Amino acid sequence: MGARLQADLADAHKLSMAVAFAKESALQVVDLEDWARQGGKLRFLAGVNFTLTDLSLLRRLEELPGAECKVFVSPDTRTFHPKLYILDKADRCVVYVSSSNFTRGGLTTNIEVSVRLEGPSSNSEIKKAAHLFERLFKNASTDSLTPEFEAHYRETQATRREALAQATRKSPLKPLHTAENLALRAPRDGEAKRPLILVTDPHNYQICLKNMVWGRQHERQVDAYHIGDVFFFHVTEGHGLAAMGMFVDEPYRDDALLWPAAENGGVFP
Structure with a gap:
């Protein structure tokens, strides 16, 4: 050819x-x-x-x-x-x-x-x-090509390399590809979004997946996330990058206890 x-x-x-x-x-x-x-x-x-x-x-x-x-x-x-x-x-x-x-x-x-x-x-x-x-x-x-898109593209490349380095043969790559597409599209849809890495332990990771929500004790931390932000779950105890996702709704407060107070030393709505 x-x-x-x-x-x-x-x-x-x-x-x-x-x-x-x-x-x-x-x-x-x-x-x-x-x-x-x-x-x-x-x-x-x-x-x-x-x-x-x-x-x-x-x-x-x-x-x-x-x-x-x-x-x-x-x-x-x-x-x-x-x-x-x-x-x-x-x-x-x-x-x-x-x-x-x-x-x-x-x-x-x-x-x-x-x-x-x-x-x-x-x-x-x-x-x-x-x-x-x-x-x-x-x-x-x-x-x-714009400088903003190029910078965002290189960030996404670096995130992909990190994810692939920790992936196993059993790790599904489709969620990674989906997250990449969403991340690359962010500059077209408004303010450029930075990829986020959310760190959690295995127990809380399962709670997050079950409830499809990511919580913080401090409102200012939650307010820092925006619709369209792409995130990667890093699970401790050797699990590494386990999932990719995107925030799809505005932050909200829910006073129901998602985590028992005894486990975290305080009330955690």
């Missing part, structure tokens, strides 16, 4: 690509920088699910003349997963519908499958691909 894409770039004046993941390593296979410096126009849309995309690649390409790079921030738990490459040439278009991400592995060493279409821009299948890319590139979930 990498060799074919590089060959097609030789006489293309425009490249539009939408991929799930993008890595700087791909530039060792397809030299987009040299092509863009010679006048090529690039539109690049990359997904940010699982925080696998190198934002440094997008920043690097964005500095080139005629290049526009964006990220697709999934509005829910779905993964942005296309691999679509469209090359405009003088008298025709080439479209790749592929399983290859813009990574060194996706373009060279992985086992991938790609379909290459070539024909005039008026061809119905070529037009469908072009229209699909336009819808993705101008979608409400598509954003330009």
